Amino acid sequence: MRKKSLAVICVGAVLVTLSSLQAQEEQDQKRQQPPREKRAAVNDNAPKVGDKAPTFVLKSLDGETETDLTAFRGDKPVVLLFGSYT
Amino acid sequence: MEEMYQTYKDVAEFRLIYIREAHAADGRRPVKYAIEKGINEHTSHADRCKTAEILLKEKTLNIPMLIDELDNKVGEAYSAWPDRVFLVRKDGTLAVAADRGPWGFKPGLDAAEEFLAKFKKTGKEPDTPAAERADSDSKSKTPDESP
Numbered sequence: 664m665r666k667k668s669l670a671v672i673c674v675g676a677v678l679v680t681l682s683s684l685q686a687q688e689e690q691d692q693k694r695q696q697p698p699r700e701k702r703a704a705v706n707d708n709a710p711k712v713g714d715k716a717p718t719f720v721l722k723s724l725d726g727e728t729e730t731d732l733t734a735f736r737g738d739k740p741v742v743l744l745f746g747s748y749t
Numbered sequence: 750m751e752e753m754y755q756t757y758k759d760v761a762e763f764r765l766i767y768i769r770e771a772h773a774a775d776g777r778r779p780v781k782y783a784i785e786k787g788i789n790e791h792t793s794h795a796d797r798c799k800t801a802e803i804l805l806k807e808k809t810l811n812i813p814m815l816i817d818e819l820d821n822k823v824g825e826a827y828s829a830w831p832d833r834v835f836l837v838r839k840d841g842t843l844a845v846a847a848d849r850g851p852w853g854f855k856p857g858l859d860a861a862e863e864f865l866a867k868f869k870k871t872g873k874e875p876d877t878p879a880a881e882r883a884d885s886d887s888k889s890k891t892p893d894e895s896p
Contacts, residue, residue, distance in 0.1 A: 709828035712846050712877055716837040717826040721766065721815035724801055730764065730815055732837070740844070740868060741762040741837040742861050744750060744812065745829035746854075748804040749772040749783045 757865040765812040767801040768824035771831030836861045
């Protein structure tokens, strides 16, 4: 009877340890994943390195000057910084 | 951003493209300062220009700015919302195409700066590292996990 109890306790302890290890592993996996927005960003349809940059013609802030991206080609590299105030 | 512009404006063109607000007061995830300043989703081109002016003034930016149309056509072509960095080579192909949003912006600036530093020093556009090309290719093959 005593041996049986000991065996039950041992099995219980093993199960608790396994479950705790699994929970830890899940937590580690979650920690390694990038945030949700980041994952979405990685898989969007943006042009990629090596692709032709989409052409555009846009006006400057004063509304006077139009800039055509194709006008720069062959001259200088162009850095495009997209953003807003917020 | 302004520092990079001042350092490399003689060897590269820079354009800041003002797109739709990321966290407008009346948007899905407003930020406190947008609410305080009453910066809402733009309802007209003039409205967008007005907010763009605030940005230039407050951040003391001298980078030439272009304003995306209200249909957000250019922003969408580059999938640039809420913010994003690209670097276009002289032949019109992309040497830098950073990830979208705040996680990608700083690494994008760093990648652009690295490219421009080499370009300024040697006069030649550096090749895109093979690892980066592979990374870019793998991104396009990854199944969509968007929300």
